[in-house]
Amino acid sequence: MWPTLTILLAAALAALSFTSWWRSSRARRETARLLRELAATEQLRREADDQASAERQTLFNSMVEGVMLLDSQGRVLLANQSLEQLFGIHTDIRGQTLMESIRLHELAALVERLKTEQQGLSAEIELPGAVPRHFEVNAASVLDREGRPQGAIVVFHDLTRIRQLENTRREFVANVSHELRTPLSLITGCVETLLDGAKDNPAVAEKFLRTIERHSHRLSNLIEDLLTISRLESGGIKLQLEDIDLREFTGKLLEEMQVRAAERNTTLLNEVPAGLRARADLDRLQQVFVNLVENAIKYGRAAGRMTVTGRARLDGQVELCVSDDGPGIPEEAKERLFERFYRADRARSRETGGTGLGLSIVKHIVQSHGGEVWVESEPGHGAKFFFTLPPG
Ligand code: ADP
Numbered sequence: 001m002w003p004t005l006t007i008l009l010a011a012a013l014a015a016l017s018f019t020s021w022w023r024s025s026r027a028r029r030e031t032a033r034l035l036r037e038l039a040a041t042e043q044l045r046r047e048a049d050d051q052a053s054a055e056r057q058t059l060f061n062s063m064v065e066g067v068m069l070l071d072s073q074g075r076v077l078l079a080n081q082s083l084e085q086l087f088g089i090h091t092d093i094r095g096q097t098l099m100e101s102i103r104l105h106e107l108a109a110l111v112e113r114l115k116t117e118q119q120g121l122s123a124e125i126e127l128p129g130a131v132p133r134h135f136e137v138n139a140a141s142v143l144d145r146e147g148r149p150q151g152a153i154v155v156f157h158d159l160t161r162i163r164q165l166e167n168t169r170r171e172f173v174a175n176v177s178h179e180l181r182t183p184l185s186l187i188t189g190c191v192e193t194l195l196d197g198a199k200d201n202p203a204v205a206e207k208f209l210r211t212i213e214r215h216s217h218r219l220s221n222l223i224e225d226l227l228t229i230s231r232l233e234s235g236g237i238k239l240q241l242e243d244i245d246l247r248e249f250t251g252k253l254l255e256e257m258q259v260r261a262a263e264r265n266t267t268l269l270n271e272v273p274a275g276l277r278a279r280a281d282l283d284r285l286q287q288v289f290v291n292l293v294e295n296a297i298k299y300g301r302a303a304g305r306m307t308v309t310g311r312a313r314l315d316g317q318v319e320l321c322v323s324d325d326g327p328g329i330p331e332e333a334k335e336r337l338f339e340r341f342y343r344a345d346r347a348r349s350r351e352t353g354g355t356g357l358g359l360s361i362v363k364h365i366v367q368s369h370g371g372e373v374w375v376e377s378e379p380g381h382g383a384k385f386f387f388t389l390p391p392g
Contacts, residue, residue, distance in 0.1 A: 066135075066156035069142070072149065074111065076101055086135070086156055087127075107137060107154075114141050114152050124159065134159040175341040179222055179355065183215035218353040225357040228287075229340065232364040239281040239368060243392040246320070247272040249282075250308050253289050260294065265303040268293070272310040277392030278318045284365045285389075291358040292322040292385050298352045299345060300326030300382070317371065318391050323384040328377040337375055338363040362387070 060067060066083030070076060076093050079101075083089070093101040098108045106125050113121055120140035127133040136157040141149045190208040198204045231237045247270065254268040261268050278285075289308075296306040301324075310320045329337065333344035341356040343349040349356060362385075366373045371388040 066158075068154045068156075069151065070098070070111065070154065071151045074098060074152075077151065083156060086133075086158055110137060110139050111152055111154065114139055115149070131160075134163045172340065175356075176226065179341070180219065182350075183218045183222075186215045187212050187219075214353065218355070221353060222355045222357075225355045225361060228361055229357060229364065232361065232368065237284070237368075239284065241279050241281055244278050244280055244282060244285065245392075246276045246278055246310055246318070247274050249285070250289065250310075253286060254293070254308070257290070257293055257297075261297050261306070264297055264300075266297045266300060267305045269305060269307040271307055272320070276310045276312060276318060278320075278389040279392045280369055280389050281365075284368075288362050288365050288387065289322070291362050295358060295385075296322055296324035296326070296383070298354070299348060300324030312391065313388070316391055317388040319386060319388050321384055321386045323382060325382040328379045328381055328383050329375060330379055334375055334377065338373065 061081040066086045067080045069078040122138045139154045142151045336342045340360045366387045373387040377383040
């Protein structure tokens with residue numbers, strides 16, 4: 001009986017332990033599967049999070065505005081690429097304070113004010129430097145669900161270009177007014193003197209009338225140049241491109257300018273090689289040459305030489321040069337020479353009725369042909385004005 005019972009018990013135990021082993025290993029497998037699934041879910045979640053965060057980062061970095069997120073201690077949590085570019089930051093500034101990373105007292109003060117004034121704040125801030133930069137800064141507190149401040153978000157909008165354009169416009173208006181006022185007040189003065197009695201003395205009257213004539217010309221030149229600039233800038237002038245034989249073109253033009261050259265006894269030389277051709281607008285090209293040759297006559301030495309040369313460059317462009325043997329251009333004036341109203345020799349420009357716009361018109365026309373213009377000069381050894389045109 002006992003052995004049978006023992007056997008039965010043993011069998012039962014064996015069965016039990018097999019079942020529990022089987023159960024526990026199933027449980028283990030089940031647990032492992034669950035864990036695997038959990039891990040997979042977690043992995044998916046993390047990947048989704050990573051993806052969302054990568055998308056956020058991409059979005060953040062693609063913003064034109066510089067954006068910075070600060071924690072409650074005022075330390076940088078995040079800064080986008082635009083911000084790094086705007087401020088020329090090349091290191092990781094996360095964890096730094098505003099004063100450590102951007103070093104602008106006005107900015108630090110603005111963010112500090114957020115602690116007391118809960119609404120968004122904005123200010124215009126100037127970043128000093130060789131070329132000052134201007135920013136509109138908007139700062140706002142970041143609040144948690146209960147409305148407690150957790151940090152701040154600061155957005156920087158670069159206003160530098162707008163401010164530069166405003167400045168240029170202001171300067172332009174001031175310059176135009178000045179240029180108009182000078183000849184006008186001279187004309188008014190002459191007229192008053194004539195009316196006060198000078199008209200009765202023919203010799204004196206003639207002198208005043210000549211002055212009036214000169215300054216009236218200056219005024220009409222100025223208005224003509226201003227209109228040209230305005231049409232060139234607004235794209236109002238459409239180029240009529242044609243194939244031009246440059247030697248023939250320069251020859252005709254210099255002939256027409258002989259009278260002008262004779263006033264200063266200047267010799268005009270055409271050394272453009274035969275067969276050199278360019279694709280350009282005839283009237284505009286004439287304007288370029290007239291301005292450059294007139295300048296060579298005006299600012300070159302009396303009884304000097306003005307030469308036009310040309311060549312086909314290896315890059316396919318045609319290069320032309322108008323040179324003189326006058327006093328040349330001071331080093332510091334060279335880079336500003338093509339600016340509107342800039343004059344290296346103010347007195348001579350006024351005396352000869354110059355508007356200060358000639359070279360700026362030259363630059364516009366050459367650039368509208370896809371070319372470039374530059375000057376080379378060694379003071380005392382004349383000036384050489386170069387420009388390029390597309391080949392004919
Ligand atoms: P402007 O009407 O005064 O001649 P431009 O724009 O044509 O105006 O020229 C700008 C300035 O460049 C001139 O005022 C003059 O000082 C300088 N300049 C131009 N051409 C020459 C030259 N060939 N030699 C010396 N200075 C020149």
